[in-house]
Amino acid sequence: MLAAFLSQTLADNEMAFVATALMVAGIMATTVVILLHRASQLTGAARASWGLLLAGVAGIGVWTTHFVAMLGYRPDAALAYDPVVTFASAAIGVISIGGPLMACCYVRRRRVRAACGVVMGLGVGAMHFTGISALDDCVVSHSPLTSLLAVALGAVPLAAALVIRGGRAGAVLQAGLIIVGVCALHFTGLHGLSFTKLAAGGSTAIDPASLSLIVVSAAILLCGAASAAVYTETRLEAQRQQAASALAEQDERFLLALRNMSNGLVMVDAEGQVIAFNSRAVEILGLDAEDVAPGRGIALIVGAMARRGEWDAAEIADFVAEHRHWLAGEGGTRTERRFANGRTLAVSCRRMPEGGAVLSYDDVTESRAARDAMDFMALHDPLTALPNRRSFHDLVGRLSTEGETCGALLLIDIDRFKWMNETFGHSVGDAVLIQIADRLRFACPDGELVFRFEGGEVAAIVRAGTESDARRLAEVLRAAVARPVPIEGEPVSVSCCIGFACVADGDWHQLLERASLALRRAKEFGRDRIEGYESGMIERAARRRQIEVELAEALAQDAFELHFQPFYALPARRLIGFEALLRWRNPALGMVSPAEFVPISEANGLIVDIGAWVLEEACRQLARWPVHLHVAVNASAVQLRSADFVGQVADALRRHGVEARRLEVELTETAMVEDGRLLSEVLKGLRRLGVRIAMDDFGTGYSSLAHLRDFELDRIKIDRSFIDTDVADLGSRAVIRAVTSLAQDLNILTIGEGVETEEQFQRLVECGCDVGQGYLLGRPMDAAAASRLISLQMFDDDLGAEQREASRLREEANGFRESRAAG
Template identity: 40%
Template sequence: MMNVLACIVTEHDPWLVLVAAIICVVGAWATLQLFYRACATTAIERAAWLVLTAVIAGAAIWCTHFIAMLGYEPGLPVGFDPVLTIVSLLVAITGVAGGFWVAANGSQRAAAALGGAIVGLAIAVMHYTGMYAYRIQGIVTWNETYLSASLVLSVVLSAAALHVSRHARAARRKEFAAGLLVLAIVGLHFTGMTAFKVDPLHVDAAFSNPAALRAMALAVAAVGLVIVGACWASSLIDTRARAEAADALANMSNGLVMVSHDGTVQLFNRRVLDLFDLDPAKVAIGMPFDDLLGLISSTQGWDAARSERIASTQGRWRTENLAVRLDHHLSDGTVLNIACQPMDGGGAIFTYDDVTEMRESQKKVAHLAFHDALTGLANRRRFADELSKLAGARFALLLIDLDRFKFVNDTFGHAVGDNLLVAVADRLRAVCKDVGQPFRLGGDEISLLIVDDTGSAIEIGEEIVRVLSIPFEIGSEMVSVGCSVGVAFSDTETDQDTIQQMADLALYDAKDKGRGRLAIYQDGMMEEAVRRRRLEADLWVAVEKGQFELHYQPLYQLPDRKVCGFEALIRWQHPENGLIPPNDFIPVAEQSGAILDIGGWVINEACRQLAEWPDDIYVSINVSPVQLRSANILQQVTKALADHQLLPQRVEIELTETAMVESNGEIAAALSGLRALGVRVAMDDFGTGYSSLAHLRSFELDRIKIDRSFVSVSQTDAGAAAVVRAITGMARDLAIETTGEGVETEDQLSKLISLGCGTAQGFFLGKPVRSEQATRLARADRPATGGAAREIA
């Protein structure tokens, strides 16, 4: 080492050594900057940058060598062989080109060191080729120890420089790598010069021209500085461009990592570090991508198996040029969308998007798509999906319908109704627990699927009926609704539509039998439903083709037993099934809406027939609550009276007590309108419903008809006779006429007369007859002028 220092100090011009040192440092820095740029690119672009790197590196090394050689002062005249001098430059450029190519393109971790070793050999070959171009008047000898040492220094330090530049994670690895390369060049030169010894011969003064040699040195230095300066400028420009690109990358909302075909990181942005909470000092361009994944694994706390699986998967995407996009869940709940996009020439770009909020929003949207926004229960769409999954399985389906939900909405408002549905859903969840899944199908209609424990379906259904019958406290209101439940059991052959129809029929049966109860689908319900649907279709045909007719049951004035009126009773003359009584088709007509057309025809036909009878005869027409709720009832009655020129008092509208109990505002308004028109109102089946006495005060009735259940036993049952006596007495005091129904014997008729009943009807007095027979009865014992038209008051 002391010999090397002595060589530098005593045998060299210090100013030229300084110039050589400057050229060497600047050249090494510029060379590595260009090498970094080459490593960050691929294909043709990488090749171009590597050529530029080799030219600049070779020129810088060559200039360093020859400036230092010019500064060498052996004390003898010297000269240079121009051919070998140029050859040494070419050796330097081509040699380092091969080394940098291996370091940049090698797929193994040792490739950088191997490429550096090649660069070190190129430096050595250039140096000793240049030494052979050195002409001096003396005998040259070499110290093999220093010569070997120079080779080792050049190879080892150059290998270390490129290895550090590619794989080191230190924050100042670029400066460290440049320093190692400078030491390789300087160490080789001055250790090699220490090995160089010259024994002088006869000196020819003309052999040497010191001024020319110094000029050559300055020219070489100038050329070197120009080359290195150009490289430095290009490096600065590229650095500026990369800095701008880095700023753009840093401001990206997603993380980005570019990986070369050899598996090294070529580019990354700050967002990657933030997403994975990585230490910036540990992440560097040129590091293996697997090492970056290892750092991510460490910060996320993944176990070895998961880390290996992720590294293997993402490595396969890159090596097999797969375009992939998938979600990855981090330990802190963050959801990253990872995308791998292959690049031309090998390698891939990985992007990392934080989609946590997006996925949460998508979950909420998906939840709303399959759940009811008000109650949180699964909705009809989810119900259809779940039902489709049960094809061929055994399960129980419960349909639940709140019994008085419309009343709650009408009475307390929709806000209370909504809160009631929420409370109902909470009670259903408590009842079902893990046994079944409830669904809100719409309005107050709820279904329940029970798959694994179908044996408990009836028990759960009954518990639901019990629980929902308990009043709800909604704000300041106490609300009572109750529910009806229909249950159907599916076997392996029952399809989805059929099981729903079965449950719906069971629910209809529960409602039909009084609500607030559970009904199970029974064999035959489906066939009965089919019969009702066929009957409904036939009803509309009957309306269109006029297949209805009216029969008239006479009403007799008591006690003289004189015909005073008729009750109009509809009959359906079916072309295939014959005469169908009203009890068989009126409920169907009410449900289908056909009752409105049928009822309008009945009103008009009864009035038409009444116009042919004596003026003291009246007609009683049964109307449905459905008719009274429609806006057409007053118009139909008014038109019939006008068309047939009848006094309104000759028409009596008859409805049941049950219809009055369920009366709403529309029915009450219709009855008031009829009475204002002058039409009489009668209550049928009096005594069999609720609050009969209250109805006598609430409704302005013209007649009450005593139900046949009292009339049939009034002559033998003292209690029934007392009821009839009380009814007739109250009616007399309230100026309401009475009619006894279902008279079948003389004793029953005599009893009604004795109890003060005003009129009577029944099979004993007369069965329902067609219009021709009714006309004969109406005109019997009356003047032939019956049926004369009167002006309507």
């Protein structure tokens, strides 16, 4: 049967036209595949435009194939065609063939596309049989069975062609199936065709020559469309390949960057389902790759991550809710979470415009640990790990802001801590401080904080405590410090001074100043003392600060004065010299006592310049007074430690032409104790000049007898505490007598100071004291008054000398008369 079919086909058709028809069909099929592929990739108006072009090319291409083949059918019969039906068949081809193809541009489901292929096959059959019916002057008949077979043979390949997908091989197969479908339908249909030629009718029929021209024009149009489609597709393909290559390169770079990022990324869609993630995310979250697989919900991932971090149910629910809020566009987009194993994750969310978000997970454990360490170092002492001064001020600020009205502050200063560092070394001092810090930390009750300020100074805050609570805690802390501390294998006793103050009127900011004043007072009393703040301390401290400021101005403005209190030889009450006493009259403060401003000037070092002024002024006055008088000036321990004290004394004596023996330097026993070796060198220098040395306040310091032995002294002043006593005080009288007797044996003159009554004067005379000083004998006076006193004393001395000479002459005359009378 197939052989008969082929034999008849070869007999009825001229092979040149058959070959041409096949070529036209091939061009048409290739163009259709290209246009269909391109139109399917586009959207909107562009897809519609390409779809219309596809429909036209497909309809005209099948129509051209049909009529090219018809030109070679039965060349023995001069066939003509009705023009209306001929062109109608072309329109039918465009609509019935191009329509299903255009529909395939919009659908991807195979069944729908297969149905479109079947419809396309029916359209090819409709175009074919309409074109056959265009034969003019002929009676045409078709075999129904052959016609159905032809349509079936056309529809099946076309349906298969539209279902096929794939690359270049799929496109070739599609084109081949379209050619098979179109040609099979055409030639099978012709096999069942029979016609009877009639006599020629009107002249409206299209003759073969005209049909050939039309077909050639359609073929040219088809070839042009095919060429344009191929050219366009080639360019587009090149662009696609270039874009695909660039995209692939970009994707590769993106994936490389994604794999090597330090933080983990998880991309989720609008429903919270995972789209993509990198390996770092799996590593950071501590999960398996299956836990973060695409399609899994972010809630499941977060829950698994939290469970690996040993969170409880509330924490997991909170973290999951936070992620949901982020994806919904609510709340913040960054947080940090700390796991039970010590890891800290920084989590951030960046929402995408089209929905969904990119979640970033970063392991910040090390950086947060470093930051926490830095924060700890900023607020804690590196040696003892106690909170530092900054932490103290932060707490005080919070307590003040919170309106806390009760509380106290204790300042603890370890006695002799500087000496301990200098003697045993700073490593030992640090070890001692660490032990004491631990003791204080454990000795404080719950809620109380211990701070280290600097050196051996520690602070403790008592919250909501009263003065009795503060004193009770101070006793506990002092006892904790007092336990022996092992130093180089030996237990060493340690003590401390504690000053405390309570909050007054809710003012926490003055607490440190008040406690500091209390601590200063405790240290002034010695070691191992506890002192609380007392009313007036701040005012006295303010006055001290004012004095310190005014002192420098007073020295620059020459605002100091020297007063002179006379020394009298006993028992004759003969003026032998003066003690120079510094006075300062301030316009704002009034007359300021040396007992008040001298310690301040010693603390800030200004005493050196003030002492130089005193030496200068004392020598100036000495130069104006008789040579038998001397002046004693007091020298501070700070002055004696200065580098050029002996040089200052020598310069003052030389400038004013004063003999060195007329100047006397008074020292306290305390100054001698502080640095005996240095003092010994200074005293040797003064002695080489010829300056006299006196010890002030004898009997009130330390090692008095050793000082009498070790230092060459010219005078010692017996402290007024031994003189200003009751007449019946035999102990004080015995001390005075012992001192004067010892001094006489050592060839040292004694001076009794503070003589205010005749009884005290007579007691000094009876005890053998050499010199007296006090209000009874003469009050301190300015230089002019001292000069008048000197003149008066000299007048009294001259008058007494004349009276003594006249008495002597009278006694001699009386003796002469008595001898003559006896003779």
